[in-house]
Amino acid sequence: MEENASSPVTLPRDNPTRSYWQDPPADIADLRTTVSLPESADVVIVGSGITGAAIAWNLLQNARHENFAPRSIVMLEARQACSGATGRNGGHTKAASYRTFLHHAKEHGIAEAVKVAKLELANIRALHAFAREHNIDCDSHPCQTVDVVYDAAQWAEDQRAVQALRDAMPGHPASEYGLLTADEVRDRFYCGRGGDEDIAGGVFYEAGSMSSYRLVIGILKLCLERGLNLLTNTPVLNVEKMTNGDGSDGWRLETERGAITARKVILATNGYTAHLLNQFQGVIVPLRGHVTAQRPGQNMPQNGLTVTYSFIHGDSYDYMIPRPPGSRFEGDIVIGGGLHDLTDGAASEYGTTDDTGFNGVIAENLHECLPDYFGDNWGDDHCDGRIRRAWTGIMGYSPDGCPFVGAVPGAENLWMAASFQGHGMVLCWMCAKALAAMIDGRDDDELKDWFPDAFRVKEDRLKQAFRGALHLQAAES
Structure with a gap:
């Protein structure tokens, strides 16, 4: 790396x-x-x-x-x-501040960690408010989101982080997170049941999506x-x-x-x-990210999914944004990430500014993951095929x-x-x-x-x- x-x-x-x-x-x-x-x-x-x-x-x-x-x-x-x-990017306006709160608190103190969490929620709300105020047609869609956690140790850490956030800023909207049991995640969000059922728990909170372009x-x-x-x-x-x-x-x-x-x-x-x-x-340091747009399986809800998702595997995750009603290709699933099967973590993707191509392992992970996440709720692929488009982009990390x-x-x-x-x-x-x-x-x-x-x-x-x-x-x- x-x-x-x-x-x-x-x-x-x-x-x-x-x-x-x-x-x-x-x-x-x-x-x-x-x-x-x-x-x-x-x-x-x-x-x-x-x-x-x-x-x-x-x-x-x-x-x-x-x-x-x-x-x-x-x-x-x-x-x-x-x-x-x-x-x-996928158009995800999702802070997940609890995921970074303990890190920021340890490195910079509770007061700074609280500022970061408040800024992130304010940023999300400001984007959607700006789009409304100026009538920008960008599929602005404030909604709820769920983090589906597959690792027991990570789930324990997430619960500790949510409680720390609540203790640090009681009653503030940036500390409002709901904790879900594994069965609640399966029953409410179509996960598992014939696919990847090893769910430890879930976190439910405010987020949104839009076409950032x-x-x-x-x-x-x-x-x-x-x-x-x-x-x-x-x-x-x-x-x-x-x-x-x-x-x-x-x-x-x-x-x-x-x-x-x-x-x-x-x-x-x-x-x-x-x-x-x-x-x-x-x-x-540049890091190349991978994103795909996929047609939903035949068993997925006819009216589309109503929340956005992250699927968390310890230190890595995939993030998923369903296209909202009334948008172009409504019901499509935009999903990115795909790092969890790399033998070197993300090391091979650091330093590259090449968004003209793909990492084959990451691309395959993203192409194949949705039937695992949704199991029997996915069903057969769309008659026109699962993948509508795949692309890459360059992010920056400090x-x-x-x-x-x-x-x-x-x-x-x-x-x-x-x-x-x-x-x-x-x-x-x-x-x-x-x-x-x-x-x-x-x-x-x-x-x-x-x-x-x-x-x-x-x-x-x-x-x-x-x-x-x-x-x-x-x-x-």
Whole structure:
């Protein structure tokens, strides 16, 4: 794993696998708002996924403040708009905060762990509220979720974690989890009974699903209406420090289409960050994730499944999102993960930025797992076949399991929000809000009251050794 994790990070690859959500691509997928690359801008954002889009939205909203009102914001994207991890995830808005609470409490203290749990739930609710408020057609579907736990030791740990969360924040919605017996999981959620019946228990709580691709396309369109210059198919090759007219540090970005200078640069590059910031090589480590969209078996409920799922096997899991009523291909099952049969854990997938192909073992796991999870409730495969589409995407992981949000150490006017641990749909929106406040000069007590200090970019975090995903969260997007 150490050798893979230290592999040089590349630019996003050409001709990636086509995700379920990107077929057909959005009408702004290849948009270049201006024909040529501008010579300069107040702000350049690198990356057009949910982080970049949310940062652009917040900066444009913050323009009414006197502290920092950018006259021009340029967004550079290496491939098509929202072509990275956001456009490739399963669309799961699911925190599973109990799964990380004990880790965060041990490493950062109870108060920080509580902040993380509250932020995650607030992020989920904010995404669905934003989609409603702005009429973004992204299949926003708040719902409940169930974690089906197959390991007795893991089940004991999960019950302890849920109780710790309840004790730390009694009565708060972020601590509301229901515990289910194995029989309750089988009876209520169609699991086992002729398949994988070795269920230890289950956890039931608030979550949701959406097309994160269509959500971000909607956000980008709102930003375009407010003056954002989106330039797709414009990979950034290098970022160099220069001096602004006022003596402060500015930046020159080399692209395949020329150079642009900026007063401020924001990297929303997630698993690709080390390509531009060498100090993050081996610190923000790419991990390739696999996702499939499958037609349901003939015995599955005619009206579709009403909750999302995670199937937890000790340190690994699969996550599953049924397509909601009224959506395209309603009833389809989107399922990702598939790491549990790898002999090296996830080690062989660390360090790769290749989303043009698949790991054969992982692909087979995902293709074959649903009849095991649902047993007799699955039935014969659909007459058109089980697999509708399969694809891969690149996530970013850090040594301590937290994202990096804030100013890059030793680099004035260079900012970042990256390394979301495959958990972007419950972290990116609120992290972007926090970063925009920092850039706007409002890094005050109000921000510190809700934003975890553990998420900030600090020199000591860059010195930690990468040991793999410390807590592969059961809500991977």
